[in-house]
Amino acid sequence: MTRHTGRGLSAIEYPTGMNQNGDPSQAWVKLKPDGRVDVFAGTVDIGQGSKTVHTQIVADTLGVPFDWVTMDVSNTDSSAVCTGTFASRGTFIGGNAVRFAAARAKERILAIAGDMLEIDPADLEIEDGEVRAIGAPQKKLSVSDVAGAATWQYGELITGTGAALKPFATLDPQTGRVELPPHSAISYAACVAEVEVDDQTGNVRCTKLIQCYDVGRAINPALVEGQIEGGAMQGLGLGLLEECYPYYPSTEHRGSDFNSYHVPSLVDLPEVTSLIIENPSADGPFGAKAIGEMANNAQPCAIANAIYDAIGVWVTEAPATPERVLRALERKAAGEDGPRRDGKRVVFDGHLSVNAVAAPGAAIRFPLED
Amino acid sequence: MKSVGASLPKYDGIGHVTGTTVYVDDVPTPNGTLWAKALRSPAHRANIKRIDYTKAAALPGVHAIVTHEDIPVNTYGHLSGLGVPADEPLLAESELRYLGQPIALVVAESEAIAAEAVAAITLELEELEPLFDIRKAWDPGAPQIHQWGNWYTQFxxxxxxxxxxxxxxxxxxxxxxxxxxxxxxxxxIEHVPMETQVCLVVPEPSGKLVIHSCTQAMYFSMGVVAAHLQLPLNKLKFVGGTVGGGFGGKVDTATETLCAVAARKARRPVKWRWTREEEFLVSSxxxxxxxxxxxxxxxxxxxxxxxxxxxxxxxxxxxxxxxxxxxxxxxxxxxxxxxxxxxxxxxxxxxxxxxxxxxxxxxxxxxxxxxxxxxxxxxxxxxxxxxxxxxxxxxxxxxxxxxxxxxxxxxxxxxxxxxxxxxxxxxxxxxxxxxxxxxxxxxxxxxxxxxxxxxxx
Amino acid sequence: MRITVNGTAHELASAPLTPLLHVLREELHITSPKAGCQQGSCGTCTVIVDGEARRSCLLPVAAVDGAHITTLEGIGTPDALSPLQAAFLEKAAAQCGFCTPGFVTAATALLAENATPSRGEIREALSGHYCRCTGYVKILEAVEAVAGRAL
Missing domain, CATH: 3.30.365.10 (Aldehyde oxidase/xanthine dehydrogenase, molybdopterin binding domain)
Structure with missing residues (x-):
């Protein structure tokens, strides 16, 4: 038995928002008479922390403390439309909806404060819950006083609505060409994986993951790290442990419990390094781009590349279970693992191709011709 | 103080660390709540020859058995807005296309009675040859398993x-x-959210349905329920926003529609929670x-x-x-x-x-x-x-x-x-x-x- | 049968073979222990029984007759977080929160027994608990932050 170590690299990109757009998020904001802020949106927090992130966006857009803001995403009667928490759209599209709503409410705060202070609203700013004259900060009012005046003197409910919607990007079915970007932004990442492979058992252990993500702007860095770290373990599961159908395409031996379907646990945790780059998007809230989904895409390929580096076999069916690793080592020992070389063509995995598996006469070939 | 850029603790974190966050399964069930269990396909591919619900329906404590006939629009495409036509029935009609496909939903006074009733349903099938290897979908003589052929033709x-x-x-x-x-x-791979699919539907006297849901997308799921039941949106209220993990699997609206149909049929609140086995074997x-x-x-x-x-x-x-x-x-x-x-x-x-x-x-x-x-x-x-x-x-x-x-x-x-x-x-x-x-x-x-x-x- | 949960004694009506999880959730309406798998595998139903972390989903209540049981609600409250709960909050160790009751109860039991566990001992003690959101890094950091300090 020998343990081999190896290192693999990957680089990936991922879009923000639904592919081809057309996915609205909406929100509305109202102020209580003491200036505290209620935000109603339909964006479900599935644990990633969108309620926290949206609260941060609203607080800074309005210029009030974080703990003045209450986020309510509890039901469809009081909240406005959100297409949903998927497609890595929560921070950008949901975030823009609450940002736009807060900006509208801010306009009303400034209009009323301008009237109270007899200053042009354009010459006012809000910071730390206070409306201040730009350049003359001694002239100020608290947002609480403005909201109180709106309620008791001006007869106004300070409110704001916001809707984020990028139009649907129609495609040409022949070429796939689109007339406008079919996403809100693109995020990027790179990953280095290190593995240790036991050539007797076929067991692969991922020992280290170094990952760098461009998220545009980390509105809440701890929560961004949470996405990167959580995604890393799901990616490790994809690369090494998890499969519904161990003998795919057969449906035999499908696991129905945690003993037969292997979810990564603490014993599988490698050393994880998370690096964040902030290369801002043009129109996301505070420059943010998506992070959620892409976080499990970079590891499975980096792990497969590390396995090649360690033992010289390509495992191109994920996950790289001990059985797949041992079978690949057997093919290598039998001299059957290398690519077929034909002129300038280098053909790997010929036995997996539709060309080998589909019956003679089947109308599917690779590469397809037009 | 700016909050953007700060690692502020999670908004709902105190609830999470003290065990006081209320997930759907923690919502108190109103008196009279019924519990649901599904009859599922035991075959990969089959035609239904006969179903007999008589024994199941007669069991004490069984209040309703929902079949495709109870659903105003049984086949609705979740992506019809994107031009993807509908192909999937909410409950199977005459054809079964995968192991675990839902055929009927039994609602009863307890999960145990509902499960007993499901076991008492007689199902006779004509099993058909399944297709598993997508590389062989084009083979001459391959079983034809879908109304559009073996691959999607509607781009x-x-x-x-x-x-x-x-x-x-x-x-x-x-x-x-x-x-x-x-x-x-x-x-x-499986999504494996730690919270399995779960839903509680409570009918209000006005006819409005309050749907406690673990969906990742309340408005999307509400649209799905409204389309199947042919209800205006003021007859539905989704209550949610607290989800025990999703990862994409809780966009499926897996339980809400059938629970809503069952609640209307039984005129009682209905709760359906999937077991971990269901989550592993029949969730998408x-x-x-x-x-x-x-x-x-x-x-x-x-x-x-x-x-x-x-x-x-x-x-x-x-x-x-x-x-x-x-x-x-x-x-x-x-x-x-x-x-x-x-x-x-x-x-x-x-x-x-x-x-x-x-x-x-x-x-x-x-x-x-x-x-x-x-x-x-x-x-x-x-x-x-x-x-x-x-x-x-x-x-x-x-x-x-x-x-x-x-x-x-x-x-x-x-x-x-x-x-x-x-x-x-x-x-x-x-x-x-x-x-x-x-x-x-x-x-x-x-x-x-x-x-x-x-x-x- | 009688059990004491978070300091309060309860006479039980449930049948003896009822899993402790169901007694807690359905008879006593204590809902922090979660029914994550009911296969004894995932750890979300963990509670502390007479000082030991146990999975309540497969544990017949008759087996714990007379026991003192602590659930997450009994470890600390929103107004008085235990140091471990505070660390889970500060370190963002809870995302969806569904597995958190199991992790915090199990780690509390571990630290009560061994106030200064090594990283390896923490990993070992919590390896039977699944978290699908966090990737465990911040959970490990939260437990390590408290290890060695008074509970």
Missing amino acids: EGGLDRRQIRKGDVDAAFDRADLIVEGVYRPQA TRAPWHVEIADAVSKDGWILGRKMLTLHDSGAYARFSPYGLTKHSFHHTGAYTIPNLRFDGYVVFSNRVPTTAMRGFGVTSVSYSTEIHLQRIAHELKIDPYEIRLKNANRIGDTTGNGVVITDPSTVSTIQMVAEAAGDELKGDYRTMTSAMRTGDLLPEHLVGQLGNPEDH
Whole structure:
């Protein structure tokens, strides 16, 4: 038995928002008479922390403390439309909806404060819950006083609505060409994986993951790290442990419990390094781009590349279970693992191709011709 | 004090760490709540010859048995708004296409009685030959398992596949020093949220249904329920927003619609919670993918062109797969700029649980396939894996496969940063290169036609 | 049968073979222990029984007749978080929160027995608990932050 170590690299990109757009998020904001802020949106927090992130966006857009803001995403009667928490759209599209709503409410705060202070609203700013004259900060009012005046003197409910919607990007079915970007932004990442492979058992252990993500702007860095770290373990599961159908395409031996379907646990945790780059998007809230989904895409390929580096076999069916690793080592020992070389063509995995598996006469070939 | 940029504790964190957060299964059930269990297909593919509910319906404590006849619109397409027509019945009618497909929902005074009633239903089937290997869907004599044939035929323009066409791919292959081909097959996996699918529907006296849901998308799911039940939106109220993990699987609206139908039929609150076995065996999965790539490369490491064929295993019905394949096609060059492309992708049906959205939908399979492929190319050409990636990286002004100009790429900077963290020293120009628009010596001949103007966008 | 939960004694009406999890959730309406799998595998139902972390989903209540049981509600409250709960909050160690009751109860039991566990001992003690969101990094950091300090 020998343990081999190896290192693999990957680089990936991922879009923000639904592919081809057309996915609205909406929100509305109202102020209580003491200036505290209620935000109603339909964006479900599935644990990633969108309620926290949206609260941060609203607080800074309005210029009030974080703990003045209450986020309510509890039901469809009081909240406005959100297409949903998927497609890595929560921070950008949901975030823009609450940002736009807060900006509208801010306009009303400034209009009323301008009237109270007899200053042009354009010459006012809000910071730390206070409306201040730009350049003359001694002239100020608290947002609480403005909201109180709106309620008791001006007869106004300070409110704001916001809707984020990028139009649907129609495609040409022949070429796939689109007339406008079919996403809100693109995020990027790179990953280095290190593995240790036991050539007797076929067991692969991922020992280290170094990952760098461009998220545009980390509105809440701890929560961004949470996405990167959580995604890393799901990616490790994809690369090494998890499969519904161990003998795919057969449906035999499908696991129905945690003993037969292997979810990564603490014993599988490698050393994880998370690096964040902030290369801002043009129109996301505070420059943010998506992070959620892409976080499990970079590891499975980096792990497969590390396995090649360690033992010289390509495992191109994920996950790289001990059985797949041992079978690949057997093919290598039998001299059957290398690519077929034909002129300038280098053909790997010929036995997996539709060309080998589909019956003679089947109308599917690779590469397809037009 | 600015809050953007600060690692503030999670808004709902105190509830989570003290066990006081209320998830759907923690919502107190009103008096009279009934419990649901599903009758599911015991076969991969079959025709229903006979179902007899008599014994089940007569069991004490059984209040209603919901079948397809109780659902105003049984077959509604979740992506009809995107032009994907409906193919999947909420409850099976005469045909069964996967093991575990729901046929009926029994609601009773306890989960145990509901389960006993499900076991008391007589089901006679004519089993049919299933199709599992999507590579064999085109075989002469392959079982025909779906009303549209064995693959999705409803893409725009009457096409049965998703295509990307860019540049002159044949010329690129003629010109190439090397053509590297490979096959990549990432597997189906489960979402495994720690909270299984669960739903509680409470009818109000006005006829409005209050739906306590673990959906990731309240408005989307409300639209699905409204379409199946033909109800205006003021007759539905989704209560949710607190979810014990989703990862894409809780976009399926797996329990809400049937619970709503059952609550209306029984005129009682109805709760349905899936067991972990159901979550593993019959909830939708990430799709298995079959990806074949041929890349035309120059001996100094430029990717001149790519031909790619993708088969997306959709399972028994289309569900979100046409969307996922389109997203896959839009990103099939990964974080790199490749000027000449011929991509073809099919959504192929099989007699397994329908596959659905999962974290990275459509693109996880691209990353897996193309990044191993690129490593193979680097190995064949004896080029450093960092260098081949940096060379072909997306740069400002490059265009994507479908003609979108790239404005703020970070392929270069993310790779440089992991190299540094890993202690790998990049050589010369690769250490100092940026994502700046390609010009002069950095603009190879084959990429000249690629540049768009970022200022235009 | 009688059990004491978070300091309060309860006479039980449930049948003796009822899993403790169901007694807690359905008879006593204590809902922090979660029914994540009911297969004894995932750890979300963990509670502390006479000082020991146990999975309540497969544990017949008759087997714990007379026991003192602590659930997450009994470890600390929103107004008085235990140091471990505070660390889970500060370190963002809870995302969706569904597995958190199991992790915090199990780690509390571990630290009560061994106030200064090594990283390896923490990993071992919590390896039977699944978290699908966090990737465990911040959970490990939260437990380590408290290890060695008074509970």
